[in-house]
Each structure stands twice: as C-alpha cells, then as structure tokens.
Amino acid sequence: MATHETRRLSDLDELKAFSHPLRLKLYRALLVADTATASQLADQVDEAVSLVSYHLRKLAAHGLIEEAVPQTGDGRERWWQVAAQHLSARAPAPEEGPEIVAARTALSRVASRLQGEMYERYLDEQPAWPAEWRGAAFASEYLASLTAEELRLVGQELDAVVEKWWARGKAAEAAGDTEGREHVALQFFGFPFRA
Template identity: 60%
Template sequence: MANKEPRRIQDLGTLKALGHPLRMQLFRALHVAGTATASQLADQVGEAVSLVSYHLRRLAAHGLIEEAEGGGDARERWWRMAVEGVSVKDRDFRDAPEGVVAHSVVSRLQVRQQSEMYEGYLDSRSAWEPAWRDAAFSSEHLLSLTPEELRLLGQELDALAARWSALARAAEEAGRTEGRENVAVHLYGFPFRT
C-alpha cells in the first residue's frame, strides 16, 4: 500500500533512476492506473514490453514502485506505487556538483513532460465536453514574496491539492466515479528577475 506522504528523494541513485524519461513517464502512468502490468503500460507509452519491464524493475529497485498481489493473469507481474508521490529538494543535492547537475536534469525533464501533457490537452481541447473546457484553467500570478512566504505558499498549495486528492479517492471508493477524469495540476513557484 502506498504511503500517505510523498517520498522525499535524498539520494543520488534514486534521483538518477527517476530521471530517465521513460521511467518518469511510467511512474506517472502507474500512479494514474493504480495497478498495471508491463504489457498494459507498454501499450500506453508505445514501447516494447521488455524495455518497459526493465525500467519498472529499476523503479522497484529504488522503492518507488512494487509488485502488486492479486492481479489477474499469474503469468505477468502486476505493479503498483510504493509511494504516494515524490518530492525533490534543492538542499539535498546542492553540496555536490554531480547532485546539482542531476537535480537540474530531472527538474527539466519533469517540466518538459508536464508541458507536453498540457500541450496535449490544448491540442485535444475541442474534443472535450464544454464543462471540462470551462473548468480547465491556466493562470500566472506574479507576486512579491520573501523566501519564507514562498515556502509557506508552496506548503498551502500542496495541502490543498492533497485535500482534493483525498476527496476524489474517497468518492471513487464510495463508487461515485461517473463524470470523473484524470486531472493534472502543475504548480510552480520560483524567483525571477525582469
């Protein structure tokens, strides 16, 4: 069963394991699916089952995913999340040049994949029902904050997203699945100069 809190990645090996484009994609796909086989995930990501199996085993070796019991066909392994999600903090990697580079690479990969997800929505927006198009949002807020205020804002936004995640999970467990779709919410907060 997945932990309730995101796992904070503090070791370079796990950071590098997650920092592979296909692994990050598989991690996200498995989070959405709940449980899946390598074959099912391979169909989603358009890769060979053997390659997907290899990358799933690498994620499992770092404790990010695990084998799930009770899947359908006993000939295939079923996988599930071992953690609720992950978080990576700059302070855990800033003291070593290799850590700084790895953290930057993983962060850029994450932003690139998130951007691709949003662009995919924009490309298919007209296919969604008006209610979904009206509910979707994209906003930018340019604030003047201290580092402590930015940290607190991030904590509040994470808590808000966690509350909505728990509400959705409870509704699904109660059988209220009608009209539900997977929704991505990407939030960033960082200093900038004009």
C-alpha cells in the first residue's frame, strides 16, 4: 500500500529515471487511478502496452511504484500503484554535486513542461466544463518581496493547505461521497527573479 509520507528524490539514478516524460505521465495517471494495469495506463497515455510496461518496470526498479493487489481474478494482469502519495525533488542542497543539480533541473524542466501542457489542455477544454467548474478554476500570479526564509515558509503553508484539502477529498471518496467530485490539479511555483 502506498505510504502517505513525502518521499524525497535524492539519488542520481532515481532522479534520472523519473525525468522521462512518459514516466512522469504514468506516475500521475497511477496517482489518480490508485491502481491500474499497463493496458489501462496505455489507453490513458496513448502509447503501446509494451512501451508502458517497460517504463513501469523502470519506475518499479527505483521504488517509485510497486505492485498492487490484483483487482480482478485474471492472474495474467499485473496491477500497479504508486509507492508514495507525495514525491519531492526540491532544490538541491549546497553540498550536492553538479550531477545531482543537473538531474534535478532536468526533472523540474520536464515536470514544468507537462504541467503547462495539462493547463493548456484545460484551457482548450474549458468551454466544455460546466459554469460552476469554469467559475471555480483559477490562475494567479503574485509578485512579492520576500526573503529566502519567507519564501520557504510560504511553500510550507501552501503544502499544509493542499494537504488538508487532499485528505478531505480522500476521506470523502472513502466514505462514498463522489457526487460532483473531479480530479483537480493545483500547481504552484515560488522562485526568485530579478526585474
């Protein structure tokens, strides 16, 4: 069963393994589905089952996903789930070498690109969503003057708020309260810049 704790990605090989765009998509799809087979995931990401199976095995080799309890009686099906509900590849520590810094940067670039694609897909599909969802969706940018410590604290507060709502949604789903629920992406970035 997936742990609820945040797993910090710090090993060079696991950072490289997770930097592949298809692997990130598969991880996200598994996170949403809770459990799935390679065939189910292949349909979601529009790729061949053999390719999806290969990338799932790579994710499993690094402990990012794991086999799940089979959901059907078909012994030929291999079910997967994420190993941890939350992953973090936050900024490298000063003592980390250039290879780790480069791998984190590569992962961040791929994740940012996929997040952008996800938001652009929503913008394209926005007219098809009911008015209540179009009215609830938001995109904001705030330009503030903060210290590094203040920015770190903002990030912690945002994590706590999202964690509260994530837990509330999971509890509601577990209780059978699924009416009107949709998957929601919350994407935040906080970084320094010079004008």
